[in-house]
Amino acid sequence: MNILVFIKQVPHVESSFEISSNGSTIEFSSQTAYAINSYDEYALEEALILSEKISHTIITVVTIGRQDAETALRRALAMGAHFAYHYVTENESIFSSAQKAKILSQFAKNHPFDLIITGTMSMDSAHAAIGPMIAAHLSIPWATHIIALDVNPIAKEIRATREIDVSTRQSITLPLPALISVQSGINRPRYPTLSHTLRAKKQEIYKIALNEHPHQHSQCRFLLPPRTKETFLLRGSREENARALYEYLRARSFL
Amino acid sequence: MKPKACLIIEQIAGNIRECAWELASLAQLEFFRETYDWIALIAGNNIERAATLFAEKTGIEVYALCDRLLENFSGEGFVRAYSTAVQQIKPYFIFASHTPLGCDVAPALAIVCNMDYFPSLQCLTRKNEILFAYRERLNGKINEEITITEPAICTIMPGVFPIFNTAKLSGKVSIVNIDTGKIKSIPAAPNYSPQSGAELSNAEVIVSAGRGVGNSENMEHLRNLASLFSRAAIGGSRAACDMGLVDYGLQIGVTGRIVSPKLYFACGISGSAQHIAGMKNARTIVAINRDESAPIFRIADIGVIDEVEKFIPVFIEFVQKK
Ligand SMILES: Cc1cc2nc3c(=O)[nH]c(=O)nc-3n(C[C@H](O)[C@H](O)[C@H](O)COP(=O)(O)OP(=O)(O)OC[C@H]3O[C@@H](n4cnc5c(N)ncnc54)[C@H](O)[C@@H]3O)c2cc1C
Secondary structure, three states: OEEEEEEOEEEOOOOOEEEOOOOOOEEEOOOOOEEEOHHHHHHHHHHHHHHHHOOOOEEEEEEEEOHHHHHHHHHHHHHOOOEEEEEEOOOHHHOOHHHHHHHHHHHHHHOOOOEEEEEOOOOOOOOOOHHHHHHHHHOOOEEEEEEEEEEEOOOOEEEEEEEEEOOEEEEEEEEOOEEEEEOOOOOOOOOOOHHHHHHHHHOOOEEEOOOOOOOOOOOEEEEOOOOOOOOEEEOOOHHHHHHHHHHHHHHOOOO | OOOEEEEEEOEEOOEEOHHHHHHHHHHOOHHHHHHOEEEEEEEEOOOHHHHHHHHHHHOOEEEEEEOHHHOOOOHHHHHHHHHHHHHHHOOOEEEEEOOOOHHHHHHHHHHHOOOEEEEEEOEEEEEOOEEEEEEEEHHHOEEEEEEEOOOEEEEEOOOOOOOOOOOOOOOOEEEEEOOOOOOOOEEOOOEEOOOOOOHHHHOOEEEEEOHHHOOHHHHHHHHHHHOOOOOEEEEEOHHHHHOOOOOHHHEEOOOOEOOOOOEEEEEOOOOOHHHHOOOOOOOEEEEEEOOOOOHHHHOOOEEEEOOHHHHHHHHHHHHHHO
């Protein structure tokens, strides 16, 4: 079975950044740690679990990203993916979800696959759009927010369970080829082993030139979010803060 | 005649989802109400009752898109139904909810109908004839202001728009029989199984864990904190549930529980829109987070910039000495 996993590299949530004075760009500090988007890690882990159950499964990971997104691909190889492809661009964020979906569906048209797995959304932009868009381009069935997956390679179908909310789930059977996007918590992504990590260092990463050019169809400006409350921020020593919080709660009869 | 705009109304087993009422309120914002004729699209089988209820409560015209194959939800079947309606109506805008079901159909619909896609919006305003929308980036640390150009599909973050439905006159309901044709997906009926965690609804104090709590040993600190109060309960963010720190039944947020305790401790929680939607009505919010720019500090009443596992024991000791 051939599985394509589409991944994205994102900055860590605690990264510090600056918004340019005209609001047009976000500059991350040079110490920013980048990693595979956690939803995509779940996607890759799900593919790895399938490859352990179904022999001759090949997992190909693909990313659209800056030169340094190679780190995410190396990590994916170290986790156990077989092949890695990289659409290199200096600024991935200027491509809209629709453009990225078009690029990735073009990739899928040129590479045989039975199943595509993506994360539900990326941690940085949270659009949750790429998966269904790719499925629409390829005219294949899809299902999103998947928290359980069963593949029947003989019947060539999958049974996936989506989470609508924590108490409501729905199962759906899709013939292959199909696309799913996975919700957080579907599995526990593995850590790469040392031997895999060493092997991944030497593996080739296939670079693909991007023919698509971003078109800025909408104006966009970045701002700091508004405060909804006058927050009393405690910046003292730990002991001072403990006292201040105590007094605050005491004054409101909580303690 | 005014140009048309559509709402995608979610229902499960004939019950309208909460997020649908939020979309109706949005359509009733003055500039939307005055500029467009609104049509709500509900897809399914045996949904006449839901369609009538929605039309009566909101005054919005409803198209009930019906077919046997739409009995249970599939992205494929529902996109087929909506796109059939869209081809006929030719709306300038379509609003769907940024929910698991909304995000399953809306992006695909944008491709099929060749419309621009603006997901995850939290606020809409019009200035000088231009429609502006706001959405979060980096889990709420950055606000992105975008201009919306028609024709477009937008998804609206649930739990953000207040619900007000004051219709005096019911909207018209039209039953539209859809020929879904062949679909490859075989969807099953949704399965509702209430989770544990009912104690959260009655709790006066909730101590909530996030990814920043780090590991289950540190949960001990949160339990100790909770034990300082009577009628206190433990909850958590989605990330805390995924890490196994708390049960999924204790997840607070749009897809978990909506709570409004008197006192809420957010420990190591960044404050994403999906989490905030579930706890913003807490009367007093205390945030403990080591990152000063975490968005949770923007809605907290009092914030401690520190490591959860280091601060809480010191705080408890201080309280016990008093
Ligand atoms: C369809 C869908 C539905 C969702 N529904 C929900 C929902 O109902 N509820 C929900 O909560 N989420 C929901 N989410 C997930 C949501 O988008 C966020 O990913 C999640 O809320 C993040 O949880 P968090 O704040 O605990 O983790 P993170 O965003 O990772 O934040 C961790 C925070 O901890 C801080 N921190 C780290 N270490 C420490 C330390 N030692 N001491 C103090 N602070 C520390 C960091 O600075 C950071 O701010 C949903 C997502 C999707 C796709």
